[in-house]
Amino acid sequence: MNSADLVKILEEHKLWVTSMCESGSRANLRYYDLSDTNLRGANLSGADLSGANLSGADLSGANLRGANLRGANLRGANLRDADLSGAYLRGANLSGADLPDHTFVIMGEKYAITITNGEYVRAGCQNHTVEEWRKYSKEEIAEMDGRNALRFYPRLLKIIDFYLGEGEHPAWLNEPDKESEQVA
Structure with missing residues (x-):
């Protein structure tokens, strides 16, 4: 995925979150390869990241509240200060991840x-x-x-x-x- 597409998805998702699901659209990043991507401080609350490759990604300070991370590869990801409250992590690979x-x-x-x-x-x-x-x-x-x-x-x-x-x-x-x- 190129960075312009990702920026658009994140902007639509932010609108979806701030409008309480009235406009914009929920980020659907299922099975996307986001390895080594800088997502520091990103608002991904409620996003669908199931099966996504987030290995080595910088998710420090990201809002992942209620996100679906089922089966996601978070190997070596930086999750320091990320909000994982209510995130669905079943089957996620957290090997070497820097967790809160x-x-x-x-x-x-x-x-x-x-x-x-x-x-x-x-x-x-x-x-x-x-x-x-x-x-x-x-x-x-x-x-x-x-x-x-x-x-x-x-x-x-x-x-x-x-x-x-x-x-x-x-x-x-x-x-x-x-x-x-x-x-x-």
Whole structure:
């Protein structure tokens, strides 16, 4: 992609973001080769960068809030001070990437987990602040994905505690499970 085309896409995307999706157009950079591109400070919030090659790109200070980076190659990319809140990073290659402090991608769990800037945690399709995750009621967790979410929630809190330090857990986690009592 030449730089003039990229500038046009970024301008249209900026208009799309600032007009709250009323005008302009969302940046669709799926599978584009943007390796070694200077995107320092770019506003790519909500952009589709899935499968894009961003290896070695300078994304420092970029707004990638809510961007789709699924399967993107971010190997060696500079993401220092980038806002990755709510970004979808499943399958992204982050080898050697310079990530913001307190940003983690946890693989091998029931749900894909991303901790961004030590403030937001995405588990599966749910993205909430650390404090929100620590205070959810049993009913709120069940609404997310039923029994699967209820079984996984204590594990998620342990993961959050491990990466960000121990914090409070809702009291209902210490209550006996009524279904288990009825079976016994």
